[in-house]
Amino acid sequence: MTSIIKLHVFSGALDESPPCYLLQVDEFRFLLDCGWSENFDMTMIKELKRYVNQIDAVLLSYPDNIHLGALPYLIGKCGLTCPIYATIPVYKMGQMFMYDLYQSQHNTSDFDLFTLDDVDLAFDKITQLKYSQTVTLKGKGHGLQITPLPAGHMIGGTIWKIVKDGEEEIVYAVDYNHKKERHLNGCSLEMFNRPSLMITDTYNASYTQSRRRLRDEQLMTTILQTMRNDGNVLVAMDTAGRMLELAQLLDQMWRSTESGLSTYSLALLNNVSFNVIEFAKSQVEWMSDKIMRAFEDNRNNPYQFKHLKLCHNLAELSRIPEPKVVLASTPDLQSGYSRDLFIAWCGNSKNSIVLTTRTSPGTLARELIDNPQLRCITIDVQRRVKLEGAELEEYQRKKQDKGSNDSRSKIQQMTIEDESSDESEAEMDVDGLYHLKGKHDLMMKSEGKARTGFFKQAKKAYPMFHFHEEKIRWDEYGEIIKPEDYTIAEIVQPEEEVKKPEKGPEDEKMQEVTDLPTKCVSSTVTLDVNARIQYIDFEGRSDGESMRKILERVKPRQLVLVRGTPAATETLAEFCTSSSLIQGKIFQPKVGDSIDATTESRIFQAKLRDHLVTSLNFSTARDVELAWIDAQLNYIENDEPVDSNTLLEERNKKEKDSEIIPTLDCLPLNKVPTHTSVFINEPKLSDFKLVLLQEKIPCVFVAGVLICDNKVAVRRNKAGKIQLEGTLCNEYYRVRELLYQQYAIV
């Protein structure tokens, strides 16, 4: 009868860390999002690791690293194996986000938290869904249904609805945006009515936005001014989420002839820009109605850019004439091209730097937003540099050593049959890179036909990569096996091979970089910030005011508030308490907390006998029909004569073999108890006035009291109930009759 609902918070509660929660519904455990902060915080992962075996499914809501960043690590390094659910765009764009993140990190540092293979592995596990596609879980999750619903914010953004037994409704809605945007529709939260539990963030609870138009204009003027002064504009954007909105906005600006921008350059710079735009082009059905209509009517694909140039590295960018506006990832300026450009451009007062998102505290972008007066900053600059001179020699010598070591160990293996070949295994790790390379090489060949354009130089440089085919060695028991071939990570590799085409660009990139011996150097520099730095909100989240309105509409029975500063969470909680919106509890867990939102779900199913239903008098109220029912529960199966067409019934019978569903049957007439009539669906006095006027009864409002024909008064008494008052006259009874008609009386 009771379904257990618990929520454990790994991250993202009473602070601004990325969301990651474990929701338990009865025996089934959902991981709701698994974000990773910009600086790859390990404490949360450590905690999460302990629960990895318990997770039965992962639900992802947005494609950015704040919402799914830890996924590759969890799959690749922690052995998470459960199914993952996400919408198609979250799947596609999420992959782009992860590739870009990896590449951005890899370009400047020795990044080893996850590899591109982990990303592929993780995304292979994703079940791709459409909006409003209900998935009925099986096995342990029997009776649970999950449905993704549009959330706005980013393409494919999802509000998750989890329904238990068709009654208990849990809504997980974070970072939603109710407003229509250029490329996205608003969220569809208003379709919820009284869910039993709602989990929502308070990120923007005490935040007010200026109007969209103002923000657009602000961006426009910044760009125009900087361009006219011969400066460059850096817009720090994410890889494939909010970027789509801004890219479209800017391309539109460039197209309009009055803007006078068309002489300047506009570029999109991230490691996967070509693919992101290609994917965006094929996801028109996930975008706003306006875009869909434009496409249907005129076949205008909004991501068929006229002015926006796609760049994949700084060299490509440098070919674009200045002055230019560059949309570069990442938004936090912690890594990626946006950081490189920031370092390059921040010293020149002609340049402008536009920040579009309030990233986590501690990131460079956030620091700049919070301290707009900052004129001088000290940051670490990491770079990957080619090895030169002595180092290069050292590297080559080591490589040779390794080679000889390798062959030596092979010989050892052949002679000494020792299964614990630790040495060679350790070398495998180092050598693993080449191992993989060999496989990629095969794909490159078929790729040759594809005109992906921008990889050409890479291809020319390395049309083929040497591939060591290892000789198969035999002993008297057969082929010598390598245990590492049978570890979990390796098992999935065949699948990966199939997937390879998708990650073509990155592989080559990686190759290009890793192929030459490089090392990462880091230095601390102090930079003068002379460029104009501006924060213009393009986050695409609902603001505090709207959040409150939406909550008023949704009226969840219980509420869990997560992710937001303590102050913001407090504001929203207070609002909910004071307006008595929520009947049940309002939870404000903090990181590491577990809350128990178990409610007694009182529900059972019963069949309705047909003659019981036909005997009822239904009255309508809004979209429902209501009737008073007096019935008796019967557990006995009475088989009615089944005519040939009632196979449906037969099937139902088969289905419920496991449990007998009681029947609700008519009570014998003499046993029917009396009941007091219930008046349902109170009308508004103003609506009632219209009804009266329609019946040609003159009526006016006097101090909140509806006076009809100067004889009858309809008012709300102190308890808020309607009171009818008047002298004994015909009008009194007429008004009363009309009033009764407004109710459903059962």
Place this chain on the structure above:
Amino acid sequence: MAEEVRTENVVIPAEEGEQLIIQPLGAGQEVGRSCIMLSFKGKKIMLDCGIHPGMNGYASLPFLDSVDVEEIDLLLVSHFHLDHCGALPFFLEKTKFKGRCFMTHASKAIYRWLLSDYVKVSNISTDDMLYSEADLVNSMDKIETVNFHQETEINGVKFWCYTAGHVLGAAMFMIEIAGVKILYTGDYSRQEDRHLMAAELPNVRPDVVIIESTYGVHIHEKREDREGRFTGLVHDIVNRGGRCLIPVFALGRAQELLLILDEYWSNHPELHDIPIYYASSLAKKCMSVYQTYINAMNDKIKKQITMSNPFVFKHIINLKSMEQFEDIGPSVVLASPGMMQSGLSRELFEAWCTDKRNGCIIAGYCVEGTLAKHILSEPEEIVTMTGQKLQMKCSVDYISFSAHADYQQTSEFLRELKPPHVVLVHGEANEMSRLKAALVREYEDNEEYKMDVHNPRNTVGVELHFRGEKMAKVVGSLAAQKPKDGQQISGILVKRNFNYHVMAPEDLPNYTDLAMSTVTQRLSIAYTGTIPLLQFYLTQLAGDMEHIKVKEKPALRVFKSVTIIFDSTRMVVVEWTSNPVTDMYADAVVTVILRAERDPMPQKAVPRAIRVDKHHFQECMLDMIQEMFGPDATSKLIRGDKMTVTVDDNTAIVDLDTLEVTSASESLQSIVHTAVNRLHQAVTPLKS
């Protein structure tokens, strides 16, 4: 027990709308103008709204007159072919249809251009135009889009769609009304091809399947063989220095052929100097749709898109007009229309058919009476558009690429779904009856599973009966305890669409957006009499009366629900909370007040209220019994609380305290019981 027996025997009248009626308005024993009506439980749904390609103007419409268009709630369109959506602008713009219309994204995008092309063509050929370009543009606003698998609910009708194969965006609709599921396949193909997925197998079992029967009992050639034969033929023709003409319908299968040819050319560099032309402006327009809705295609294409868009062809040249076309040496030309009725494909055929090196490959379904069908019989001569006779020397081959299910696919599909009812549509009468016979034969000997196959003609409805069970969910405090056998449940039944919930009135706001409410009434009546006078009259009406004070004013409370406040010497206020019973009490009280007002008695003359006690009642009863059954029926003596009534030889004993009557004779018992109760109600004042 008597009641229970009675209810068992009652013949339950078939509730209105338990009949599911499936009525083809088009595509019933024919191919073309698909339009099928479903009606169940008062919901009316139309599936597809096409035109007959072989007819013109109003004659080509489905039989829309036989239904009330205004009542239709929902129109679902399976794909963009003319015989499935051709009448849509007419239906949406020129009829009284008020419902909603849905199709998939890709279908809608192509619909716009395909019909626009059709409007242009039909403008030339017929005068009675069904709709104009403007109607088409307006109709776009009324069409809503759905994604595959996305569940939508409109007024209790739930539907979602599955991939159907056939063409880009083609959908099979699953419609659920009150638990009964109906699957409409539209045109479907269970074979995966170059760019499309095979039709999905729904994971829920439908109760009725409405299925196409275009190919009847035919079995298709295997895809590899077919493609091999096709590319081989094309290669042969160009190798012998000939020109290869492939007449195609602009959209749908043409894209598949282009993909095959493009790949074949890529793999055969020796062919690179032979051009492939594709001459269709419509196809060019819709290419961007194909380039965009990649997600509706198969995995192979989805993978490929990450490298390069497969619909950006490398070896195919788009011909804008014939002027561009230089007819020098061997070439491959795909041209519309597919059946060479007129237009470019006809022109090219007439120009090329006299050279035996040339070849023509017919790749789709052709209708009787078209040139394409004619040349398949390999005639010596053909007649040109201008009436000339030409010798036909070129080779003609037929390879069917049309993506309709064959018998094997249909049979397997139905075997998996095991629907109790199958309705065949979209097939020539003969093919359809052969398919029906074959399906029936297949399950002839099956004891466990029976399949009813129907093949209705146009406008003839198939009536199926579903006594779908009504399941109610008992929620809230009513379900606080585990349900027991025989437990009584009283509460409010809430019916929304086809879902039933039973709950206590107090739980209403928890589970619905409705709330329980009350209405209080205050009625002022002029009354100048005294309190005792009114009290006197009221005692005659009501048994229990209390004296209370309301706001320092004397008041009487009767029936425990109606309060009479003596507001002033001239006025009383009657106050109560509405509900049918209290309203009645209040009305009675009001009558009494009016009576007291009209019939004033001096205060002193107010008689003492008649005390209605047991003694008085007994007297009355004796009188009544004697009047009813004669003076001898009962003794005048009453022993204890019992009274004996003897009629003929039957005796009944009346318990005066409880008013229970016991007798050996049932009829006497009921007569006496009724009489005693009525008397009691009449004599004693009411108690609430």
